[in-house]
Amino acid sequence: MLKKIVAVSGKPGLYKVLSQGKNILIVENLSDGKRMPAHSTDKVVALNDVSMFTKGEDKPLREILEALKIKENGAKASIDPKSDAESLRKFFEEIVPDFDRERVYPTDIKKLIQWYNILVETGHTDFSVKDEAEEVKEP
Numbered sequence: 001m002l003k004k005i006v007a008v009s010g011k012p013g014l015y016k017v018l019s020q021g022k023n024i025l026i027v028e029n030l031s032d033g034k035r036m037p038a039h040s041t042d043k044v045v046a047l048n049d050v051s052m053f054t055k056g057e058d059k060p061l062r063e064i065l066e067a068l069k070i071k072e073n074g075a076k077a078s079i080d081p082k083s084d085a086e087s088l089r090k091f092f093e094e095i096v097p098d099f100d101r102e103r104v105y106p107t108d109i110k111k112l113i114q115w116y117n118i119l120v121e122t123g124h125t126d127f128s129v130k131d132e133a134e135e136v137k138e139p
Helices: 061-071 085-095 106-121
Strands: 005-008 015-020 024-029 035-039 044-046
Touching: 005 024, 015 035, 061 085, 061 106, 085 106
Parallel strands: none
Antiparallel strands: 005 015, 005 044, 015 024, 024 035
């Protein structure tokens, strides 16, 4: 599911990839359903490709989103993304205890919470990785 959900640099929110051309993507805003082109000059990142720094190996965003979903029982985040930096760090530490406090900035945590809330509001809460063979359904 996270392969088709992208963030477009300079544009707020999250987008679903609808179609792909030679130098363009057609994306739809998850919140309001408006469609727009994302050109090859735009920085587009699939949520499946995002990870966050920990003291060990980087942790994929899907694992962090799943941990946040479990903590919040599938509801929106209990913390306001506009909270102060220390509150955001304490909240994030409950989800990822070994996160790298020097390389994960409060703005990263804020964006994670905003993205999580958008995904919950729009019903995109399946953060598990499905085997590619399962995705191709045979008739």
